[in-house]
Amino acid sequence: MKNKKRSSISRIVIELDKCTVCRSCELACSYHFKKEFNPNKSQIKILFDPKTAVLRITQENGCDLCKDEKSPLCVRYCVSGALKTERAE
Ligand code: SF4
Ligand code: SF4
Numbered sequence: 421m422k423n424k425k426r427s428s429i430s431r432i433v434i435e436l437d438k439c440t441v442c443r444s445c446e447l448a449c450s451y452h453f454k455k456e457f458n459p460n461k462s463q464i465k466i467l468f469d470p471k472t473a474v475l476r477i478t479q480e481n482g483c484d485l486c487k488d489e490k491s492p493l494c495v496r497y498c499v500s501g502a503l504k505t506e507r508a509e
Pocket of ligand 1 (some may be wrong): 466
């Protein structure tokens with residue numbers, strides 16, 4: 421049965437204070453969709469203003485939770501632990 425365990429993932433949880441603005445998640449996401457490393461084609465967006473140090477992370481509607489992958493790629497490549505998966509009850 422394909423990806424039985426990961427099918428219960430309901431959303432990606434973001435902990436802003438752990439984010440180092442490395443942008444690996446954007447590259448991983450664009451690879452998932454386009455097989456290329458291009459932040460412009462990512463469904464997760466790191467929005468950081470260096471002048472104010474304000475950080476926002478958003479997920480666009482196109483996020484499919486990496487349905488055909490073993491696990492969500494943005495979470496897998498977020499080494500700081502700022503992204504985690506939440507499972508459905
Ligand atoms: S991979 Fe994690 S630490 Fe890096 S920018 Fe994305 S959320 Fe932040
Ligand atoms: S779960 Fe997959 S599709 Fe959704 S933002 Fe993360 S890498 Fe992109």
